[in-house]
Amino acid sequence: MRSLNKIAKNLIPYFFLLPALGILVGINLFPIIWNVYFSFFDASLLRPTHKIFVGFNNYLEMIKDPVIRLCLRNTLIWTFGSASLQLLIGLTLALVLNQRLPGRGFLRGMALFSWIIPAAMAAIMWGWLLHGELGLINDVLMKLGLIHTRYVWLGDPVTAMISLIIVNVWRLSPLFMIVFLAALQSIPPVLYEAAKIDGASTWHSFRYLTLPLLKPTMGLIFVLGSIWTCNSIDIIYILTGGGPGNETQIFATYAYNQAFKSLRLGYPGAISILMIAFLTLLAVIYLILVKEEIK
Amino acid sequence: MIQKFSFSIQNRNNITSLSIYLFLIVFTVILIYPFIWMALSSLKSSREIFLSPFSFPKKLRISNYFEAWKRCSFGVALRNSVLVSAGSVLPIVFFSSLAAYPIARMKFSGRVFILIFLIIGHMIPLQVVMIPLAIELKNLHLMNTLLGLILPLIAKGIPLTLIVLVGFFQDIPLEIEDAAKIDGCSEFGIFWKIILPLSKPALSATLIFQIMFTWNEFLLPLVVIRRRAVMTIPLAVQAFTGQDFVEWEYRFAALTLAIIPIVVAYFLFQRQFVRGLTFGALKE
Numbered sequence: 204m205r206s207l208n209k210i211a212k213n214l215i216p217y218f219f220l221l222p223a224l225g226i227l228v229g230i231n232l233f234p235i236i237w238n239v240y241f242s243f244f245d246a247s248l249l250r251p252t253h254k255i256f257v258g259f260n261n262y263l264e265m266i267k268d269p270v271i272r273l274c275l276r277n278t279l280i281w282t283f284g285s286a287s288l289q290l291l292i293g294l295t296l297a298l299v300l301n302q303r304l305p306g307r308g309f310l311r312g313m314a315l316f317s318w319i320i321p322a323a324m325a326a327i328m329w330g331w332l333l334h335g336e337l338g339l340i341n342d343v344l345m346k347l348g349l350i351h352t353r354y355v356w357l358g359d360p361v362t363a364m365i366s367l368i369i370v371n372v373w374r375l376s377p378l379f380m381i382v383f384l385a386a387l388q389s390i391p392p393v394l395y396e397a398a399k400i401d402g403a404s405t406w407h408s409f410r411y412l413t414l415p416l417l418k419p420t421m422g423l424i425f426v427l428g429s430i431w432t433c434n435s436i437d438i439i440y441i442l443t444g445g446g447p448g449n450e451t452q453i454f455a456t457y458a459y460n461q462a463f464k465s466l467r468l469g470y471p472g473a474i475s476i477l478m479i480a481f482l483t484l485l486a487v488i489y490l491i492l493v494k495e496e497i498k
Numbered sequence: 499m500i501q502k503f504s505f506s507i508q509n510r511n512n513i514t515s516l517s518i519y520l521f522l523i524v525f526t527v528i529l530i531y532p533f534i535w536m537a538l539s540s541l542k543s544s545r546e547i548f549l550s551p552f553s554f555p556k557k558l559r560i561s562n563y564f565e566a567w568k569r570c571s572f573g574v575a576l577r578n579s580v581l582v583s584a585g586s587v588l589p590i591v592f593f594s595s596l597a598a599y600p601i602a603r604m605k606f607s608g609r610v611f612i613l614i615f616l617i618i619g620h621m622i623p624l625q626v627v628m629i630p631l632a633i634e635l636k637n638l639h640l641m642n643t644l645l646g647l648i649l650p651l652i653a654k655g656i657p658l659t660l661i662v663l664v665g666f667f668q669d670i671p672l673e674i675e676d677a678a679k680i681d682g683c684s685e686f687g688i689f690w691k692i693i694l695p696l697s698k699p700a701l702s703a704t705l706i707f708q709i710m711f712t713w714n715e716f717l718l719p720l721v722v723i724r725r726r727a728v729m730t731i732p733l734a735v736q737a738f739t740g741q742d743f744v745e746w747e748y749r750f751a752a753l754t755l756a757i758i759p760i761v762v763a764y765f766l767f768q769r770q771f772v773r774g775l776t777f778g779a780l781k782e
Contacts, residue, residue, distance in 0.1 A: 215685050216600035220612065223597035223656050230653035231619050234627035234634060241630065251633050296525065299518055310526060312768060317529055319764045319771070320757050321714035321732045327739055327753055328536055337746065339535055342551050377529065381775055434623035437716045441736065455625055462629045463721065475626040486621040490614075 235479065242472035251468055261473035270449045270457060271474075278433060278453040278481075280364060285371045286428040290421060292372065293379025298413075300380065301387045311384070314377035322374060326441035329370045333357055333442075360450035363443050367451060370438055375431070379424055386420040387413070419492070426489045430482065454478045533757070540566075540750035547746050559747065566751035569744070571726060575734035576759075578644060582730055583712045585648045590655035590708050591701060598660050599689045602667035603675070613664075620657035624650060625717055632721055646722045647730070651712050659704045666700035667693060703774035706767050713760060731756050 242261050246254035265271050296314075300307055317325065332339050335355040344350045357363045390413065398408040436455045439445065445452035445460060452460075454474055461471040539547045540562055542555040567573065601609060624631070631650060632641070640646035670693060678688050694701070719733040729737065735756040739749040764771060 213606070216604045216606040219600045219685075219689070220597045223593040223660065224612070226593065226649070226653050227615075227619055227656060230631065230634075230650055231622070231627060232615075234630035235622070237630035237634075238627060248629065248632075299521060302518075304518070304522075306522075310522065311772075313526065313530060315764070315771060316533070316761070319710060319760055321716060321760070323714075323716035323732045323736055324753060324756050327736060328532055331750075332532055332535075337548060337551075339532075339551055373528070378775075381772065385775070430621055434625070436625060440717075440720075455623075459625060459628070459717075462632075468629060471629055475629070478626050479622060482621055482623075482626075483618065486618055489621070490617060 238472045238475050241469055242476055244469045246468040248462060248466040248468050254468065257469065261469045264470060265473055265477065270452060273449050274452050274454045274457050277364065277451055278455075281368065281371075281439075281451075281453055282429050282433045284368050285375070285432045286425050288368065288372045289376045289379045289428050290425055292376040293424075294383050294417070294421070296376065296380040297383030297387055298409075300384060311381070314380055316377070317374050318378045322435060322437040323441055325374055326370065326438045329366075329373075329438075330357075330442050333366055357443050358447060360447060363447065363451050367439055367442060370442065371432060371435070374438075375428060379428065382424050383417065383420065386417055390416050422492050423489070426485060426492060430485050430489070433482065433485070454481070536750055536757075537754055540747065540754045542747060542750075544746045547750070562747045562751040563755065566738075566748040566755060569748060570734055570738040570752045570755075571729075572731075572734070572752070572755055574727060575729055575731045578728060579713060579730040579759075581644055582647050582651065583709050585644070586651035586655065586712050587705060587708045589652050590659055591705050593652070594656050594659035594704070595663050595694060595697070595701065596689070597656075598663035598667050599693060601660075602664045603672070603693075616657045616660055620661065624654055628717075628721055635722060640722075642723060642725050642728055644728055647715075647718055650718055650722075651715060654715075654718075655708045655711060659708060662704055663697070663700060666697055670696055699773065703770050706763075706770045707774050709763070710760065710771075731759075 241251075241254075243256060243258060244254040245257045245260070246252075300310060331337055333356040335341070335353050335358075338353070338356070340356065341350070341353045345353070354362075356366045394412055395408055398412055403411070433453075434455060436453075436459060439451060439453060439456050440459070443451045445456045449457070454477065458471040458474040458478065461467050461474065535551070538555060539551075541558045541560070543559065546553075546555060600606065601613065635641050635646045635650075638646075640649070674692060674696075675688055678692055683691070713730075714732065715730070716732045716736070719730050723729050723733060726734070726737075735752050738744065738752050
């Protein structure tokens with residue numbers, strides 16, 4: 204009887220965990236395993252039961268597919284280009300707003316505006332801002348005399364990618380700023396006073412005090428921002444759909460198109476596996492950083 | 499000499515503060531002006547939108563909003579969004595706090611494994627499992643239903659909420675629990691009567707975050723929903739504004755309508771928003 208009680212007592216934690224883990228296994232883990240299984244088959248998404256075993260063919264197709272190479276290039280540019288700019292702009296804004304300025308509270312309140320609204324809605328708005336005829340961006344640049352004719356920003360591969368990154372940076376930099384502000388405010392002011400007494404200049408106390416103390420936050424937010432951006436499909440889906448051609452296609456949008464536009468089952472599954480590998484790599488870096496933070 | 503020195507310092511300060519202000523003004527304009535342009539355009543006629551993009555509308559056409567509301571079936575979308583957010587957020591927070599309790603405060607085998615599973619679950623997005631998920635939902639006859647949105651959203655929201663709550667629960671002193679145990683309180687009783695009431699700030703912050711995330715979700719409805727009657731706001735507005743024949747003033751009005759609820763919520767709960775961020779919603 205006593206041992207039965209003991210077993211029941213040992214099971215208590217698992218009862219608490221059951222609902223959450225059940226849903227996660229059913230909706231996250233189970234489909235991932237299924238995805239691995241599907242990636243060895245070829246079938247139409249409309250009739251998933253009529254599938255043919257093709258071995259590693261989907262993976263071989265990936266190596267040969269020129270769009271995959273474009274996706275790799277674009278995913279790297281999109282992810283790390285956005286994250287670096289967000290880091291730079293977010294940090295600059297935080298350093299400026301960390302000083303006592305009138306209107307600081309107002310600005311801090313407004314800062315999260317671009318982040319709280321749905322990314323899809325922000326993307327639609329930017330689509331209109333960048334629009335050839337309607338776009339305000341063209342109006343402003345023409346008034347400043349920087350361009351002479353209206354330009355279709357999303358029509359050219361290079362300006363399309365730059366525009367996408369700008370939209371993403373616009374959306375997330377203020378969030379980075381808020382995180383940096385919190386980190387800056389946790390630095391005890393005593394340290395700066397001590398540095399001042401020792402005769403350190405503003406630049407020196409920034410370079411040898413602020414920057415090293417912010418380093419853990421910078422690493423974390425950079426990796427997290429990369430993961431968010433790598434995963435976000437809304438902005439690219441709405442603004443370019445991966446176009447012109449496949450010039451702004453990233454893995455996430457390409458897998459989506461292959462599945463829900465070309466209605467394939469196995470090939471997008473294989474692309475997803477590649478994405479999971481890439482994301483797991485980022486997640487491992489994140490875990491290592493978190494571990495150092497805890498230490 | 500002294501005078502000259504102090505003058506140069508003051509001069510430099512003026513220039514720095516001037517450039518700081520200039521920088522902040524540019525930042526604010528870039529951040530806010532697109533919204534102002536959108537709101538102003540939503541009150542103009544199509545002609546005005548194209549011919550005088552910067553001006554204030556000559557006549558405030560409030561009727562644009564009524565027309566956009568009707569043609570976009572905004573009322574239906576609003577109802578769907580409310581149902582989906584409410585239906586997913588409450589289970590997210592309840593299941594997460596249940597699971598966070600043993601992870602934060604008990605020793606059992608598999609604890610570290612579960613934590614790593616959660617963090618990786620948080621990193622791996624919905625779209626890499628989109629295809630099997632769509633098939634799974636189809637087999638369960640959940641395509642084109644609100645429940646078909648709610649279940650995946652619960653799975654999506656749990657990892658982050660759980661990680662934040664684990665961090666918060668760990669900071670509650672264990673002695674409180676010991677006293678309750680002596681009084682004969684069960685594990686669930688401790689959780690329900692002691693831990694949850696003490697965690698109100700963390701619970702409300704995670705609740706508001708998840709309301710925002712579920713409300714803004716776009717990719718999932720895009721895959722699961724095809725019928726107008728079950729569309730949530732972002733999808734309904736995207737479908738409406740994406741049609742070429744719709745007049746521009748109605749598109750602007752519909753987009754403004756889509757943004758209003760979340761902006762109002764933000765101003766009402768701004769403190770929780772910012773607190774949620776600094777809580778370590780991002781740190782952990």
